[in-house]
Amino acid sequence: MLLFxxxxxxxxxxxxxxxMAQNEFFTSRTMPYALAVLGMIIALLxxxxxxxxxxxxxxxxEETRGMDWKTAILLVVGMIGYGMLMKWLGFIISSILFxxxxxxxxxxxxxxxxxxxxxxxxxxxxxxxxxxLGVYIAPGExxxxxxxx
Amino acid sequence: MWDGMINGMxxxxxxxxxxxxxxxxxxxxxxxSLIGMLPGLGPITAVALMIPVTYGLxxxxxxxxxxxxxxxAIFGGSTSSILINAPGEAATxxxxxxxxxxxxQGYPGxxxxxxxxxxxxxxxxxxxxxxxxxxxxxxVATSFQSADYFALMILGLTAVSAFAGRGxxxxxxxxxxxxxxLATVGTDQTSGVQRFxxxxxxxxxGIEFLLLAMATFALTEALSIVLKRDExxxxxxxKMIGFKSLKVTKKEFKQIxxxxxxxxxxxxxxxxxxxxxxxxxxxxAYGMERNIAKPEDRENFGKGSLIGLAAPEAGNNAASxxxxxxxxxxxxxxxxxxxxxxxxxxxxxxxxxxxxxTESPEVFWGVIMSMYLGNIFLLILNLPLIPYFAxxxxxxxxxMVPMILFFSLMGVYLVTFNDFDILMMVLFCVAAMALxxxxxxxxxxxxxxxxxxxxEDNLRRALLIYxxxxxxxxxxxxTLGINLATLFILFFPMLxxxxxxxxxxxxxxLSAS
Numbered sequence: 001m002l003l004f005x006x007x008x009x010x011x012x013x014x015x016x017x018x019x020m021a022q023n024e025f026f027t028s029r030t031m032p033y034a035l036a037v038l039g040m041i042i043a044l045l046x047x048x049x050x051x052x053x054x055x056x057x058x059x060x061x062e063e064t065r066g067m068d069w070k071t072a073i074l075l076v077v078g079m080i081g082y083g084m085l086m087k088w089l090g091f092i093i094s095s096i097l098f099x100x101x102x103x104x105x106x107x108x109x110x111x112x113x114x115x116x117x118x119x120x121x122x123x124x125x126x127x128x129x130x131x132x133l134g135v136y137i138a139p140g141e142x143x144x145x146x147x148x149x
Numbered sequence: 150m151w152d153g154m155i156n157g158m159x160x161x162x163x164x165x166x167x168x169x170x171x172x173x174x175x176x177x178x179x180x181x182s183l184i185g186m187l188p189g190l191g192p193i194t195a196v197a198l199m200i201p202v203t204y205g206l207x208x209x210x211x212x213x214x215x216x217x218x219x220x221x222a223i224f225g226g227s228t229s230s231i232l233i234n235a236p237g238e239a240a241t242x243x244x245x246x247x248x249x250x251x252x253x254q255g256y257p258g259x260x261x262x263x264x265x266x267x268x269x270x271x272x273x274x275x276x277x278x279x280x281x282x283x284x285x286x287x288x289v290a291t292s293f294q295s296a297d298y299f300a301l302m303i304l305g306l307t308a309v310s311a312f313a314g315r316g317x318x319x320x321x322x323x324x325x326x327x328x329x330x331l332a333t334v335g336t337d338q339t340s341g342v343q344r345f346x347x348x349x350x351x352x353x354x355g356i357e358f359l360l361l362a363m364a365t366f367a368l369t370e371a372l373s374i375v376l377k378r379d380e381x382x383x384x385x386x387x388k389m390i391g392f393k394s395l396k397v398t399k400k401e402f403k404q405i406x407x408x409x410x411x412x413x414x415x416x417x418x419x420x421x422x423x424x425x426x427x428x429x430x431x432x433x434a435y436g437m438e439r440n441i442a443k444p445e446d447r448e449n450f451g452k453g454s455l456i457g458l459a460a461p462e463a464g465n466n467a468a469s470x471x472x473x474x475x476x477x478x479x480x481x482x483x484x485x486x487x488x489x490x491x492x493x494x495x496x497x498x499x500x501x502x503x504x505x506x507t508e509s510p511e512v513f514w515g516v517i518m519s520m521y522l523g524n525i526f527l528l529i530l531n532l533p534l535i536p537y538f539a540x541x542x543x544x545x546x547x548x549m550v551p552m553i554l555f556f557s558l559m560g561v562y563l564v565t566f567n568d569f570d571i572l573m574m575v576l577f578c579v580a581a582m583a584l585x586x587x588x589x590x591x592x593x594x595x596x597x598x599x600x601x602x603x604x605e606d607n608l609r610r611a612l613l614i615y616x617x618x619x620x621x622x623x624x625x626x627x628t629l630g631i632n633l634a635t636l637f638i639l640f641f642p643m644l645x646x647x648x649x650x651x652x653x654x655x656x657x658x659l660s661a662s
Contacts, residue, residue, distance in 0.1 A: 031608070042326060069376070075551075086562065137563075
């Protein structure tokens, strides 16, 4: 957080100011400057001050011992994939794929259960949004590229 | 004043009694109970998940729905606390202390019924007080100037940090600053200058508050379930809780009635304090009841005491209604959940603050009056549905977690229709997860983010009025009073530990001599 505050402060220096604004007391840079300084002071205090916890400051390794990193990372990758596929495959197909992958990553192997938990849910949501609420959900660009639509 | 209040109540009743709004109160309570009941998910997540649904609605209808979701989720959290000892969030931890032992003794139905009655009473008593105090505060607050608002926002942000608990004040303050930093991303509304956009068109309008709320709460809470291998719901073997087991005897009612009254009053007062919220309300009500209980009753605390169950339930529901006072009257959220609701209000185009009382009375009074209805719905909905709700707790996490992730991502996508937002959500989720692992709280971040823009605007305006001098911080008596309260809240924990250490030293000296 100390590094983040420093980086934020240095980026605040690059906020463009008009000629008129340069003579003003409160500019677009004022608040970011103040926040960067405040962030650095508090981050330094956290680093320097002793902890109130009688067990002392626990390292990140101790805090995260025994955690299921592999599954969590795979889910994050799945979410990134969902975001990237949405534009190309459209809402319905990418959502079904995301749900199926999610179920699989978390250990579900019963195909029927996976399909029943994903396809009706996504189709129902799509129907509610597009047909009942009148929200236009664009189909995937892949369909245009292939000439299907 | 009374005329205004009666007129307002009538406005509120006519707003609430629209069939659409009645339906939304019912839907909100149901969805809140459902989401709040899922282990790991609390009211902030529940409210954030439901915001996309409200975007097409009238502001008053949307707020009525979100209020229903809020107190529904608080009640839902109690169910998972009682049945599987897995509180959805901190506000229902105290409920598990006696609720879970009572359920294990073979009285899960009784425990759930007492929780439902205590929640109903706490919520209703609190709404009556809200109805009287909110307009009074709102009418006083109309004389507030930019300087007072700026000071009030600092007070709200400081209070949230100060109540973060021992050792967590600095971390919470740092999260507030981080939230304020994120609020500066985008085009500066006054000068039109782009800040921290890195040339990206998607960042020109700043970061969408819903995106941040979903990423820091819904997504991270779902990932926490996976990371921490929380399989509490998997191990549940839901026995059918029969309707007969929900019966509470007259003697038991008599035993818990005074507790409910006291806890509701205390909960409301705590809820009104900015930053305190339902968690403190439930723990303080539990602590107060344990301290004043007869010795034979005190021994039962932690072993399935009915008083120990009723106190936090009445306390947290009363506090959650109380937290609407600063939100509706001052536009300052008192808790993480009300911060999310404030974001929703801003998204509806309503300027939160005392002017909302006069400019949007249908929202102000509609929310208050709908709470009566919501509390009744919660009781009549939850008591018969408890046996069925209990079965939902058995949804295995390998189906539940991907669905939570999907609803969160989809909730944001269907509002913005921008796939860049999904990627940004994942980025914020990973960063929030890392911060959570280092015990940085997320609610102050969201509060800072939502108040950031308003704070900068008010500071700018106050400086303009006072000839670019910050003397308004001490020259204006009201601002000075608020600033002194901020200083007191900030230094109170330090003062308390100083007094405690002095007392310890004195005791040691006395025992040595």
